[in-house]
Amino acid sequence: MGLLKRVKELVVKIIVRKCTPADIIDLQQISGETFRDTFGPVNSSENVEKYIKESYSFDRLTQEINNPDSDFYFALANGKIAGYLKVNVGDAQTEDTGPTSFEIQRIYVRKAFKRHGIGSKMMDKALTIAKEKHCSPVWLGVWEHNFPAQALYQKFGFKQTGDHAFILGKSRQRDLIMSKKI
Secondary structure, eight states: OOOOHHHHOOOOOOEEEEEGGHHHHHHHHHHHHHHHHHGGGOOOOHHHHHHHHHTHOOOOOOOOOOTEEEEEEEEEETTTTEEEEEEGGGGGSOOOOOOOEEEEEEEEEOGGGGSSSHHHHHHHHHHHHHHHHOOOOEEEEEEEEEEHHHHHHHHTTOEEEEEEEETTTTTEEEEEEEEOOO
16 A cells, blocks of 8 residues: 555544434444444344344434433544444433433444544543533443453543443343543
């Protein structure tokens, strides 16, 4: 590969923008794709596809995006959707962690865009939103076998504070709860 081509690949302009209901089809597509890429290699396709069908249906995502306590964001790399972020406050949180807590429910990056700082950019956005809303602690759940994600969260100062079950079809899995005060 030529040096110029390699340099162009390394220069990635990343923008994080809020999703609107008009983005649901793109959100549905990236949600399924990134979930499949993360969990598909080590889970039955039946369990993964059932989860995607239920959790990322058009109606379910429409309901979530219209919830005033949840927000979705796309990470755009050179104008292409490279990842997405979902954050929750109040009753939209998946665990009762207190009235001022802030959940980062989903950070997913497409395979082709990994290692370009996109996960870090989305984490920066999430932490900025939490600060603007005067929320603390910030918490998230991460699959116990997703070591790259855990490393990213640790880099941002998150520490394991608990765990909970994540049900994927007929499979019971373990998510680590990680949090930090801001």
